[in-house]
Amino acid sequence: MDKMEKTILPQLENSRTAKRAISKLNISQKSQILNAIADALLKNIEEILIENKKDLERMDPQDAKYDRLKLTKARIEDIAESVRSVSKLEDPTGKMLNTKILPNGLLVEKKSVALGVVGVIYESRPNVTIDVAVLCIQSGNVCLLRGGSDAWYSNTYLVGLIQDVLESFGTDPNIVQLLPADRELVAELLTAVKYVDIIIPRGSQGLIDFVRENAKVPVIETGAGVCHTYIDHTADLQQAAKIVANAKISRPSVCNALDSILVDKEVLDEFVQRLAPYFEDAEVKVLADEKSYAVWKNQNFKNLDNAEQDDFGREFLDLICSMKVVNGLDEALDHIAKYSSKHSECIVSSDAENIANFMNSVDAAAVYSNASTRFTDGGEFGLGAEIGISTQKLHARGPFALEKLVTEKWFVTGDGQIR
Structure with a gap:
């Protein structure tokens, strides 16, 4: 394909349709999907390791990212257990945050709802692919995953497993999508305000700074650790x-x-x-x-x-x-x-x-x-898993996990009132 023809627009459009599909799933169905993902991970350990080896062979073992990229049988088993932990967490959406009846008779309620479409940009961490996907599914969000080229083979296989599970439950596989690793397509994601509700960068300070400086979509930073x-x-x-x-x-x-x-x-x-x-x-x-x-x-x-x-x-x-x-x-x-x-x-x-x-x-x-x-970790803090550690003070701080993948929405019920 010619460089000028490259675009993620079809995937962005698919995410909008997928948002309607995931909104129809109740917490029981979402938990069943997560447990099926955990089963698929354990069933396909050898295949996952084969794909991960392809990525590892392209990286210098002395590179600091090598350990982050590497999967082992034990690590995959830990990831599967983390998925099961998330499946046991209560639904963060649909919580009644405030309710009152106004003097004019209007019933005004504030409830927690899913963020919508969550774009995550990250580096060399195939475990993040699973963590983000299952947290988004359990919280009723669609996710667009833009992993680094270093982990392309691992991420492609893992997202394929997840999409197979989603299809087996009769729902839209585009609830979880892996975007191309091409750098020139990052700008399209960062400016897709019509389709994407939030961008979360996870990786080096350079990556975080780039996203913050170039995004038009709202950004929640997961900061580097010093x-x-x-x-x-x-x-x-x-x-x-x-x-x-x-x-x-x-x-x-x-x-x-x-x-x-x-x-x-x-x-x-x-x-x-x-x-x-x-x-x-x-x-x-x-x-x-x-x-x-x-x-x-x-x-x-x-x-x-x-x-x-x-x-x-x-x-x-x-x-x-x-x-x-x-x-x-x-x-x-x-x-x-x-x-x-x-x-x-x-x-x-x-x-x-x-x-x-x-x-x-x-x-x-x-x-x-x-x-x-x-x-300092979502699993260790009893949050099941995390998308990253937020060092910001707005919306989320610390492990950015299931409980923070929501926003608020007002529901107003009337009986013919006019102003």
């Missing part, structure tokens, strides 16, 4: 080492992984001594400020370098983190205020006043005391 953990002078340092190690090592390529350690100068030496074995085993690279560099060096820690200014406020998505020594809580709060992406921030402390001060002062979607930031 996550800090502050080690207070009152912290249980062995607990602190375990928390930091988990936040950095358990899955470094995700947005809720730790990026920067702030440590009170009073406990610097002992904390580094306790943390070093975890980081050595996992081969974590530390970019240390001048004070902490000397302490790491004394521990004979090899994977070490001097931190540059740009290493603070940086999302690493890899087994790398920065470290800075601070003089107390206020200096830690100042640093976080300057460099945070407002995603997830943590304090490890035994001082109730310091914990309260940190939790109330830090401007982030999720704040933690004495726990890993890796819990």
